[in-house]
Amino acid sequence: MNLLLITFSFPPAGGVGVLRALSLAKYLPENGIRVDVLTARNAPAVGKDLSLLQQVPSEVQVHRTWTLDLPFWLRKSVKKAITGGKAQSASQSSSRERNPLKRWIGNLLLPDPQIGWLPFALPAAARIIRERSIDAVLITVPPYSSVKLVTKLRRLFPDLPIVLDFRDEWLSTTIDLVSFNNNSRARKIAQKTESEGVRHATSVVMVTEAARRELQARYPNVPAEKFLCINNGYDATPPTEQTYSHPGQGQQIVLTYIGTVYGSTAPGTFVEAVLALSPEIRSRLRVRYIGHIETPAYREQLLSLGETIELKGFIPQAEALAAIRNTDYLLLITHDRINVAAKFYDYLGGGKPILAAVHPDGDVRRLLEETHSGQWADSEDPLAIRRMLEEAVTSSDRAAKPDLERIAAYHRRPLTARYAAILKQLVEDKQKKVKALP
Numbered sequence: 001m002n003l004l005l006i007t008f009s010f011p012p013a014g015g016v017g018v019l020r021a022l023s024l025a026k027y028l029p030e031n032g033i034r035v036d037v038l039t040a041r042n043a044p045a046v047g048k049d050l051s052l053l054q055q056v057p058s059e060v061q062v063h064r065t066w067t068l069d070l071p072f073w074l075r076k077s078v079k080k081a082i083t084g085g086k087a088q089s090a091s092q093s094s095s096r097e098r099n100p101l102k103r104w105i106g107n108l109l110l111p112d113p114q115i116g117w118l119p120f121a122l123p124a125a126a127r128i129i130r131e132r133s134i135d136a137v138l139i140t141v142p143p144y145s146s147v148k149l150v151t152k153l154r155r156l157f158p159d160l161p162i163v164l165d166f167r168d169e170w171l172s173t174t175i176d177l178v179s180f181n182n183n184s185r186a187r188k189i190a191q192k193t194e195s196e197g198v199r200h201a202t203s204v205v206m207v208t209e210a211a212r213r214e215l216q217a218r219y220p221n222v223p224a225e226k227f228l229c230i231n232n233g234y235d236a237t238p239p240t241e242q243t244y245s246h247p248g249q250g251q252q253i254v255l256t257y258i259g260t261v262y263g264s265t266a267p268g269t270f271v272e273a274v275l276a277l278s279p280e281i282r283s284r285l286r287v288r289y290i291g292h293i294e295t296p297a298y299r300e301q302l303l304s305l306g307e308t309i310e311l312k313g314f315i316p317q318a319e320a321l322a323a324i325r326n327t328d329y330l331l332l333i334t335h336d337r338i339n340v341a342a343k344f345y346d347y348l349g350g351g352k353p354i355l356a357a358v359h360p361d362g363d364v365r366r367l368l369e370e371t372h373s374g375q376w377a378d379s380e381d382p383l384a385i386r387r388m389l390e391e392a393v394t395s396s397d398r399a400a401k402p403d404l405e406r407i408a409a410y411h412r413r414p415l416t417a418r419y420a421a422i423l424k425q426l427v428e429d430k431q432k433k434v435k436a437l438p
Contacts, residue, residue, distance in 0.1 A: 001427055002034045004128055006121065006139040008067075008114055008146055010039035011056060014049030014316060015292075016259060016342040020167055020207075020232060021140050022052055023412040024419065025060050031420035035060045036132050038125055040067040040117050046260065046292040049316040061132075065124045068116025110181065110189045114143035122152050129157060135427045136202075140165040142174070144190065147197035154200040159434070161426040164201040167232070169211040169338045170194055171218070177263035177336060198222060202426055205419075207232045208363040210338045230419050232342045233412040234349030236321060244351045244402060247328040253393050254286045255355060256327035258320050259343040261302075262294040264336040270357055271301045273385035274308060281393050282308060287331070290320055324350035329392055332356040332364070335379045340364050348373055348407050355392055357385050371410075372403045 007021035025035050037056075041064035056062065109115055128134060137160060139149055150164050168174045175182045175190055198204055198219055205228045206212040216227040237243075247253065261267060274282065290312045293299045302309050315323075324330065330347045334340075337359045344364060347354050354374025358364040368376050375392070377384035 001032065001424055002036070002133055002135045003028065003423060004036050004038060004125065004132070004134045004137045006038045006125060006137060006146065006149060008040050008117060008141075008143050009043045009045060010037055010062065011052035012048045012050050013043055013045035014047040014052065014314065015045055016346075017142075017167070018045075018052065019235075019317075019342055020165070022055060023233065023235065023416055024138070024140075026055055026057060026235075027413050027416035028420055028423075029057050029059055031417055033420055033423065036128055036134070037062045038121060038128060039064055040114075040121075041065060042067055043114075043117075047314040047316075049318075051316055051318045063124060063128055065117070065120040067114065067120060107181065107183070107185050110186055111144045111147075111193055112142070112179070112181075115145035115148075117143075118145060118148060118152075121146070121149060125149065125153060126156055129153075129160070134160070136161040136163065136423055138163040138165055138423070140167060142168060142170075144170055144193065147193050150197040151200045159430060161202045161423075161430055162200070163203045163205060163423065163426070164197050165205045166211065166215070167207055167342070169206065169208075169214055172214055173264070173336050173338045195219070198226075201226070203228055203422065205230050205422075208338065208340050210363040214338055228422060230415055230422070231410060232340065232345050233410045233415045234345040234347075235412050236346070236349035236351075238349065238408040238411055239351030239402070239404060241404065244404065245325075247353060247392070252284055252286055253329065254288065254327045255329045255331050255389075255392075256288045256290065256323055257331040257333070258290045258323065258346070259341060260292045260294060261289070261298045264339070265333045265341070266335065267298060267301055267333060269380060269382045270331075270333055270385055271305060272382040273357075273389060274305055276382065276386050277389060281390055284393050285389065286310065288312060288323070288327070290315055290323055321346070321350065324352060327352060329353055329355045330374075332358065332374075333379060334358050334362070334364055336364075337362045340367065345410055348410055353402075355388055357388075370403070371406045372401060373407065 005021060005024055009018045010021055011018055025037055028035050037060060137153060139146055141147055150162055153162060171190060171194060203226055206215060209229050212227050212229040216224060285308055287308055288310045289302060292314050302311060330350060330352050332344060332347060332354055340363050348371060356368055356374055356376040357379040358376050360378050365376050368374055375388050377388040
């Protein structure tokens with residue numbers, strides 16, 4: 001079987017956004033699927049990570065095209081101009097609509113700035129499908145502008161199996177917490193784009209059950225079997241009883257956060273909780289933040305912790321995984337009810353207990369409880385977060401015993417094997433339809 005994997009970002013681009021596509025390119029070949037990757041040559045990224053590129057099997061052919069997207073630093077500057085450097089909300093969106101300049105800038109590129117890749121990606125995809133005898137296409141998003149490729153390719157290849165892979169749910173959460181623009185025009189275009197993509201895709205895959213339910217409920221007239229769930233995962237060797245590391249018993253407790261700081265991971269309530277700790281407990285806590293910080297406001301909040309905080313910026317994945325080995329706890333913050341950050345799974349594979357400030361009704365809480373991998377508090381409740389931190393610093397020996405079998409199930413190799421089975425079934429179903437034609 002021959003698959004075309006379409007992903008805007010791919011190694012050597014760094015960051016968690018490339019890891020799902022990388023894992024598919026890495027493990028699908030061992031499941032009997034030849035993979036061609038179509039990606040943007042100059043896709044903006046928080047940094048480069050050549051170690052990720054080394055994980056791509058030699059038999060995977062990577063096709064790179066240009067994109068008209070803005071450089072990473074310039075896109076962030078434009079977004080800051082639109083949002084005022086703050087996390088977006090519906091009320092802020094309304095105020096921007098009353099500002100003609102910000103409205104014009106925000107509406108210039110919709111659904112997102114990466115739409116400048118489509119004029120290059122579409123003809124390249126069509127050529128690869130024909131020249132490489134592609135049996136199925138998998139398009140992973142965000143950026144959500146790539147959803148438009150589903151409809152465009154369907155017009156060219158009416159019978160080709162096309163899988164639309166959402167790494168994040170779009171219309172209920174991401175458009176408010178993360179998106180470049182969320183005004184009324186942006187929402188209208190996003191709704192139309194998603195609806196067309198769902199209708200023309202052969203299957204739609206989400207990375208959490210909550211996201212699958214959310215999307216399926218939005219399209220009650222679409223067959224339920226079209227909506228599937230394949231979780232994200234981790235790539236480290238699964239932890240065992242011998243390798244799993246419980247918190248140290250020393251005077252200082254190290255708490256490490258890895259990943260981008262943006263709307264859905266805003267640190268405000270966590271910072272408030274740390275500032276409310278007693279001087280004695282706070283003196284024993286060291287918080288390390290590794291990754292890109294989206295806005296100056298978030299950086300200022302974190303720096304208000306003084307000697308308690310250490311900001312290290314973006315580092316390659318190998319260094320980030322090493323940092324996991326040298327911490328007592330891993331810090332997870334998410335205000336998102338539906339999506340699960342990809343780094344959560346790296347945390348699982350890291351073999352360290354997690355302290356999480358999460359949405360109480362979200363899938364992250366469910367996964368924490370399913371795997372017994374850490375403690376959680378409501379991300380909007382500074383008092384609850386403070387109590388969780390106090391217990392971690394003063395009673396680290398009470399950490400929950402993890403369910404190592406459940407944690408092992410989230411390794412990327414078995415998850416990709418499940419994905420391979422889905423792809424093969426879609427191709428087999430198509431072949432049966434062709435044979436059944438008179």
